[in-house]
Amino acid sequence: MKQNLILGIETSCDDTSIAVVDERGHVLSCKTASQVEVHVGYGGIYPEFASRAHVEAIVPTLRAVMSEANVTADELTAIGVTRGPGLIGSLLVGIHTAAGLGAGWGLPVFGVNHLRGHLRSAALQGATVTYPAIVLLASGGHTLIAYMKDARSMELVGTTRDDSVGEAYDKVARMLGLGFPGGPVIDRIAKSGEANIKFPRPMLGKGFEFSFSGLKSSVRRYMEQNPEPIIADVAASFVASCMDVLTAKCKAAIEQFHPASLIVVGGVSASPQLRARMEALCDETGTALALPPPQWSTDNGAMIAMATWDYINIDAPKLMEVDPNLSIGKL
Numbered sequence: 001m002k003q004n005l006i007l008g009i010e011t012s013c014d015d016t017s018i019a020v021v022d023e024r025g026h027v028l029s030c031k032t033a034s035q036v037e038v039h040v041g042y043g044g045i046y047p048e049f050a051s052r053a054h055v056e057a058i059v060p061t062l063r064a065v066m067s068e069a070n071v072t073a074d075e076l077t078a079i080g081v082t083r084g085p086g087l088i089g090s091l092l093v094g095i096h097t098a099a100g101l102g103a104g105w106g107l108p109v110f111g112v113n114h115l116r117g118h119l120r121s122a123a124l125q126g127a128t129v130t131y132p133a134i135v136l137l138a139s140g141g142h143t144l145i146a147y148m149k150d151a152r153s154m155e156l157v158g159t160t161r162d163d164s165v166g167e168a169y170d171k172v173a174r175m176l177g178l179g180f181p182g183g184p185v186i187d188r189i190a191k192s193g194e195a196n197i198k199f200p201r202p203m204l205g206k207g208f209e210f211s212f213s214g215l216k217s218s219v220r221r222y223m224e225q226n227p228e229p230i231i232a233d234v235a236a237s238f239v240a241s242c243m244d245v246l247t248a249k250c251k252a253a254i255e256q257f258h259p260a261s262l263i264v265v266g267g268v269s270a271s272p273q274l275r276a277r278m279e280a281l282c283d284e285t286g287t288a289l290a291l292p293p294p295q296w297s298t299d300n301g302a303m304i305a306m307a308t309w310d311y312i313n314i315d316a317p318k319l320m321e322v323d324p325n326l327s328i329g330k331l
Contacts, residue, residue: 003075007065007101008305009058011094012086012114013141014050016057019301020069020076023309025124029069030302033057051089058097065301073105080308083111083319084326085141091322099320110311111319112304115142115328118265120151120310121292121303129290130260134253137328138246138274139266139298140166140181143210145253146328148263152310154329157253158208165242166268168212172219172238176231186235187271193232195240197222204248215241239273247277254285261288270297 005028010017019030033053066072081098084091095111102109118137123129134157135146143166144159163171166183173182178189199218202211219238223229250262264278269291282289296302311331319331 003071003077005069005071005076006305006308007076007079008112008117008301008303008308009062009079009081009094009098010114010117010299010301010304011054011058011090012082012084013090013299014053015299016054016061017299017301018058018061018065019305020065020071021124021302021305024126025306026126027124027302028071029065030300031061031064031068032300033061047087047089050087051093054090054093058093062097062101073101073107076105076107078308078312079105079107079109080112080304080311081109082114082117082304083321084323085114086324088322088324091324095320095322108318109320110308111321112307112311113326113328113331114299114304115326116154116310116331117303117307119146119148119154119263120306121265121296121300122263122290123151124292124296124302124306127290127292129263130288132257132259133261133263133290134250134257134259135263135265136246136250136269136278137266138165138264138268140164140170140183142266143212144328145208145249147253147257147259152314156328157257158210158249160210160212161203162211162213163216165210165212165246166266168216168242169268171216172235175220175223176234178231178235183268183271186239187273189232190235190239190273193230193234193236195236196233197237199237199241201241201244201248204245208249208253210245210249212242239271243273243277246274247281250278251281251285254281254287259287261290263290265292265297267298270294
């Protein structure tokens with residue numbers, strides 16, 4: 001018997017994540033098979049290895065989720081799966097798995113935009129998001145600001161011209177010898193340092209576009225010129241630069257669009273420094289802050305399942321073509 005449940009499958013990059021979520025955003029189960037150990041020696045994601053790891057992990061992850069959620073295929077309404085953007089090999093594993101499950105179980109399958117999944121992550125676990133809203137999506141693959149008149153509309157306001165902020169975190173972590181992934185460890189070490197190094201604030205005061213390549217290069221030059229740096233101070237100074245840029249852009253967007261809410265999502269939204277800055281900004285501007293719980297900030301199947309409800313409610317086409325470069329404005 002159908003129980004208004006969606007199975008969400010996320011394989012856009014290096015995590016195999018599957019979840020069962022109801023229409024109110026309550027997560028019955030979400031399991032994620034991490035590939036950190038697969039890629040740690042490369043300082044980043046090795047695409048071919050990522051695809052192989054997804055093939056190995058996806059069926060065991062599916063079984064674990066269905067068991068923990070205590071549901072059968074007959075109780076599911078539909079399947080949602082990431083169709084882009086992402087690594088083409090990784091996306092294909094998810095799409096083909098979802099297509100096979102849909103055919104075998106007699107369920108509709110919706111190809112979901114990964115970025116829209118992030119946007120809907122703030123509504124997981126029954127949280128309420130008030131619209132209109134400004135969205136900051138900050139992750140390893142994307143940094144952008146968008147305006148949402150409601151939960152389904154989308155207007156891109158500004159994006160990065162080069163590196164995402166999360167990518168900059170990973171590359172700077174590699175320079176500092178801190179390993180991969182870089183975000184959590186840089187944030188942790190930065191807390192014990194002083195932001196006393198004058199790194200640039202790229203694109204500050206220049207609209208809503210971002211650029212983090214120059215900041216990354218400045219950190220590299222500093223490391224070359226200072227062979228025995230205080231790592232905590234470098235981390236603190238780098239983080240401060242990133243936070244200043246992200247905060248200033250969000251403030252400018254709030255002042256221009258006058259939203260009811262600021263939604264902050266993506267892997268970098270788990271950063272304690274970013275959360276503190278966004279809370280202070282929303283207190284200052286009288287804007288409601290919508291943040292996903294930290295466990296839903298990084299790529300996960302729950303956010304894909306949550307976004308799938310929007311596709312069902314607007315009777316969206318069941319697009320199943322993989323699109324590694326899918327833009328935020330497209331389904």
